[in-house]
Amino acid sequence: MRALVRTLCDGPANRLQGASDERAWGEPLVGFAAGDDPLFAAYKEHVGPHHWAPAEALALAHPELGALDAAQLTVICWVLPQTAATRADSRQATAYPPERWARSRIYGELFNDHLRREVVRALEAAGHAAAAPVLLPGFGTVDTARYGPASRWSERHMAYAAGLGTFGLCDGLITPLGKAVRLGSVVAQVAVPPTPRPYNDPHAYCLHYARGTCGACIERCPAGALSAAGHDKRLCGAYVGATRPYVLAHYGFEGYGCGLCQTGVPCEAGIPEGLGQGATACITGQEAV
Template sequence: MVGMISAEIRRFVGESLDNRFPDSGEPYFDEPLVGFAAADDPLFAEYKRIIGDFHRAPGEILDGAATVICWVLPVTRATRESNRKESLWPSRQWALTRNNGEGFNSALRRHLAAWLQERGHRAVAPQLAEGWRQLDAPAVGVASTWSERHAAYAAGLGTFSLNDALITPRGIAHRLGSVITDLPLPPTPRTSPDHRHNCLWYREGSCGACIGRCPAGALSRQGHDKARCRDYVYGAVPAAVGERYGVAQTGCGLCQTRVPCETQVPAGRGRATP
């Protein structure tokens, strides 16, 4: 069943017209990565301590939850290349991928939940479920009641970076999604030695390229200023280019492009990556 689910996600990403730029027909996203986490993985209980009590465990979203199915949607090369050239605002291709591509991601969430339900399994996409919300948490800043990044980490799809994103085997330029189901499936092993291993800054004290790429000054050696980042991404950027690009959500992504982890887990100092 793991293979069937992974194949269905890949098929939908490859065939859906929602995964297409309106003017060129080129895709927003390349072939996805898929991982699986056990709904009773102790990490989900630990997230209530790390993120906050408001963060919901899989069983709080779906009674009888057994598995969290997660995916990574890598941004295409052409879009990444367009964003590498920018230093203040995101490229038009990046903004369309953030706005329209996330609409496609939600369509994928709904499709996979329905696909599982048609086969007799209960399923729900946490980010589309009743009660999902964003909030400001005293300990961690901007947060939500379900973190796609933390679910993907639990499913063995990557580790966290200096800018709080997830560095996967396909890099850091992506969108993430998940669906919870009562179908028991074998979890994907987590092979990294710690939750920040894929980031050169945390692994060996090198790099920090994302700091210089942030036009808002939201990144430093101390980490990610979520409030400053949010004000820029959801305030300054849409005000500057949203109307010109024809989108409400523009994203930014400058710290996810023209950096060593853009498309891979960087080796660093000549060492092989896991």
């Protein structure tokens, strides 16, 4: 699977679709989580019962399989990092997304969907039932009293389970490639050794939580949606939606974005020094499927 994801990322679909035909994403990371990982039950308690477990998501796509053994399932997750050029543009921004960032949000996510479909196709061609949960008809968000809008399948929480990173103050996932990333996943009826998680704390890679310092993402947020108390999803979402007219007027396509909290911060392109021992080795030292 790692080889397939890397090959697809090197292909012609991974593009910003602008005049320069630049790559949307850099080299990916891939990790694996066991379908019966206790974290998935914990997510139902912590995030809410609406959040799908891997077996639930696969059953929605393949009801003909009947009762599924979660121990025979794997969640395959990947991290798609913003390119150095996109990050550099974003660091200079103070209110609206630069064109590269807006393109990565729209066209880069279209590629992410392509990646999901191709991974599913490859697995099923090899005889393994598979599904990309965020592409299922029932996928969406649920309005919760505790967290506001909450997804039925959180790519961030899947990547956390797969050893790919921990959460920051702004709710973004801080990975060995940083926080300026997009995430994707597929669940499949195939047993793959899980990627070790070199952390127990969900905020292990965030300087604010780990050391009581930083807070740079608070200063970067143009919406006032970040504070020491965390991330106001509704303020954030409203601001991102309000960028649509700007993107259309300045860049000539229907899009939106922000992501300023992901750049110009110590965790932009990696785990802050001293917080991520063992993180890269656990991801790159294993080949699977």
